Amino acid sequence: MRNNKLKTAAAIFLLGLLAVPLYFTSTFVLHMFTLVFFYIALTAAWNIPAFGGKFSLGHAAFFGLGGYTAAILYVKLGISPFIGVVAGTFVAMLGGVILSFPLVRLKGPFFTLASIAFAEVLRMVAVDWRSLTNGSVGINIPFKPSWLNLTFTSGAPFYYMALGLALLVIGLAWWIRSSSLGYHLRAAAADEDAARALGINTAKAHFMGLMWSSGLTGMIAVFYVFYNYVLEPGTAFSMDLFSLQPAMNGIIGGMGTVWGPVIGAIIMTPLGEFLRFYLGTIQQGLNFVVYGLMLIAVVNFVPGGIVSLIEPWFKKKKSGDSSAADN
Amino acid sequence: MDDLLVVKDLTKNFGGLAAVSEVSFEVRRGEILGLIGPNGAGKTTLFNLISGLLASDRGSIKLEGEDLTKKPPYKRSAMGVGRTFQVVRPFDMTVLENVMVPTFAHYKTSKEAKEKAFEILKMVRMDKLADKMPANLTLAQRKRIEVARALATKPKLLLLDEVLAGLNPTEVAENLPLIRQVRDSGVTILFIEHLMDAMMAISERVLVMDQGVLIACGTPDEVTSDRCVITAYLGEEAPGC
Numbered sequence: 001m002r003n004n005k006l007k008t009a010a011a012i013f014l015l016g017l018l019a020v021p022l023y024f025t026s027t028f029v030l031h032m033f034t035l036v037f038f039y040i041a042l043t044a045a046w047n048i049p050a051f052g053g054k055f056s057l058g059h060a061a062f063f064g065l066g067g068y069t070a071a072i073l074y075v076k077l078g079i080s081p082f083i084g085v086v087a088g089t090f091v092a093m094l095g096g097v098i099l100s101f102p103l104v105r106l107k108g109p110f111f112t113l114a115s116i117a118f119a120e121v122l123r124m125v126a127v128d129w130r131s132l133t134n135g136s137v138g139i140n141i142p143f144k145p146s147w148l149n150l151t152f153t154s155g156a157p158f159y160y161m162a163l164g165l166a167l168l169v170i171g172l173a174w175w176i177r178s179s180s181l182g183y184h185l186r187a188a189a190a191d192e193d194a195a196r197a198l199g200i201n202t203a204k205a206h207f208m209g210l211m212w213s214s215g216l217t218g219m220i221a222v223f224y225v226f227y228n229y230v231l232e233p234g235t236a237f238s239m240d241l242f243s244l245q246p247a248m249n250g251i252i253g254g255m256g257t258v259w260g261p262v263i264g265a266i267i268m269t270p271l272g273e274f275l276r277f278y279l280g281t282i283q284q285g286l287n288f289v290v291y292g293l294m295l296i297a298v299v300n301f302v303p304g305g306i307v308s309l310i311e312p313w314f315k316k317k318k319s320g321d322s323s324a325a326d327n
Numbered sequence: 328m329d330d331l332l333v334v335k336d337l338t339k340n341f342g343g344l345a346a347v348s349e350v351s352f353e354v355r356r357g358e359i360l361g362l363i364g365p366n367g368a369g370k371t372t373l374f375n376l377i378s379g380l381l382a383s384d385r386g387s388i389k390l391e392g393e394d395l396t397k398k399p400p401y402k403r404s405a406m407g408v409g410r411t412f413q414v415v416r417p418f419d420m421t422v423l424e425n426v427m428v429p430t431f432a433h434y435k436t437s438k439e440a441k442e443k444a445f446e447i448l449k450m451v452r453m454d455k456l457a458d459k460m461p462a463n464l465t466l467a468q469r470k471r472i473e474v475a476r477a478l479a480t481k482p483k484l485l486l487l488d489e490v491l492a493g494l495n496p497t498e499v500a501e502n503l504p505l506i507r508q509v510r511d512s513g514v515t516i517l518f519i520e521h522l523m524d525a526m527m528a529i530s531e532r533v534l535v536m537d538q539g540v541l542i543a544c545g546t547p548d549e550v551t552s553d554r555c556v557i558t559a560y561l562g563e564e565a566p567g568c
């Protein structure tokens with residue numbers, strides 16, 4: 001019964017979201033919503049390796065690989081971004097294959113450090129490989145409005161695409177978490193050796209998790225880049241925007257859960273924008289100070305993230321229904 | 328008789344310490360084989376070698392004639408080696424989910440895995456606690472999760488590491504028949520136990536280890552009257568042991 005009520009509420013909420021572009025013509029509001037959706041998708045993708053306890057601070061690598069692939073194909077060769085999405089996803093996954101070497105060999109902070117280095121190296125390559133990337137000048141997506149070019153005169157199409165991406169990645173994350181891969185990753189996160197003794201190829205599970213995560217991040221990046229018209233190494237491979245931000249969203253919302261990234265992205269995206277624009281002008285890096293303080297607060301007082309505060313209430317609503325295994 | 332597991336000259340050193348040294352024995356299909364020895368004798372290390380969590384320095388391990396020595400733990404599990412941990416290591420998820428984790432090796436959908444895991448929980452009489460978190464359970468109950476999880480891998484050989492240790496007499500009396508029940512369902516059992524009475528009650532043969540060396544092997548009666556075994560337990564020196 002209550003489950004049905006919950007479903008109805010979700011359906012109404014979703015319909016409300018679909019109607020937003022019809023009622024809010026302010027580009028600022030639409031932009032903020034779109035950005036939140038992009039970050040929900042990016043955070044949910046970042047979060048998949050975190051099911052297995054792997055904490056990446058290098059997802060900007062996959063973002064940059066995906067974004068650059070599609071942009072280069074489009075601007076240099078005139079290939080439609082819809083093919084670019086496939087290529088970008090694939091190239092980002094190749095990046096995932098490379099990062100999987102430290103992923104399965106290094107534990108805890110050592111993997112995290114390797115992931116940072118990986119993204120930084122790629123950023124430097126993007127700066128130096130001028131013939132391909134235009135170096136630090138970056139690539140501009142020419143304004144030729146058309147569906148095929150993924151370029152539009154209004155913000156609405158991207159609003160809907162970003163919403164679609166967010167729903168898609170949440171759905172996939174939920175599906176992965178409740179499938180064997182999700183169970184294997186969670187077991188590996190809790191106790192790698194016990195998991196191995198129980199027949200789980202934990203290296204393979206971590207690898208598969210990173211494949212999903214890197215591919216999805218690359219795919220999201222293609223849409224994001226066409227939404228922004230421009231990409232250069234400093235933003236496409238930005239530690240701040242695409243490595244730290246998803247990780248922050250994940251921790252604040254609740255790392256390794258399905259809904260944590262959603263909550264985290266909803267709270268942190270507007271806040272992050274605000275901090276970057278207002279504090280960033282006062283003193284460069286001041287936004288990181290605020291992030292640091294928030295991080296300390298969450299890790300100390302709600303280690304499970306905000307989702308752990310909401311979850312008990314949610315579970316009570318669902319009780320009577322014996323689906324203990326899917327959350 | 329038909330040997331399920333054959334261990335030959337198995338050796339593991341930790342620095343200068345010979346934790347397991349030249350150990351050879353076989354486990355017969357369908358038996359309950361006990362493994363006893365004082366603390367630090369190398370029993371858990373032997374289990375780590377057989378399950379593959381530790382690599383051996385020398386020697387071989389064969390299951391049904393197939394060499395396991397170089398195989399990673401997950402492959403050994405797939406071939407039929409299951410184990411529990413002396414210090415229980417439940418995953419941070421519900422009891423049912425804990426048992427579902429290994430169940431996926433045999434059932435692909437989470438619905439099937441859930442059903443199968445629930446069946447196993449029934450068998451170890453933990454079904455009523457399926458939705459609980461292991462952290463909120465007693466040690467005896469958490470030891471049952473260990474057993475249930477290992478059973479979910481469908482082992483041919485089950486290595487039980489002190490599943491009765493730390494339990495009160497009532498709990499021991501409850502958990503003991505479980506071991507026999509598991510064997511009767513077709514699983515061969517090698518189990519480490521400190522409680523002599525319990526050990527003697529259910530094992531058909533007993534191995535005795537001391538300081539990394541296998542010092543005796545026989546029926547419970549033979550072993551308990553063995554001079555070297557008595558010496559190992561009493562800590563006295565006896566010539567010829």
Ligand SMILES: Nc1ncnc2c1ncn2[C@@H]1O[C@H](COP(=O)(O)OP(=O)(O)O)[C@@H](O)[C@H]1O
Pocket residue numbers: 341344346364365366367368369370371372373
């Ligand atoms: N990973 C390890 N590294 C170093 N020494 C170890 C390790 N594991 C066990 N040992 C040592 O090996 C010996 C045997 O330990 P163990 O196999 O746990 O004994 P038992 O299970 O018979 O009590 C002990 O002296 C122990 O300290």
Ligand SMILES: [Mg+2]
Pocket residue numbers: 370371372413
């Ligand atoms: Mg031990």
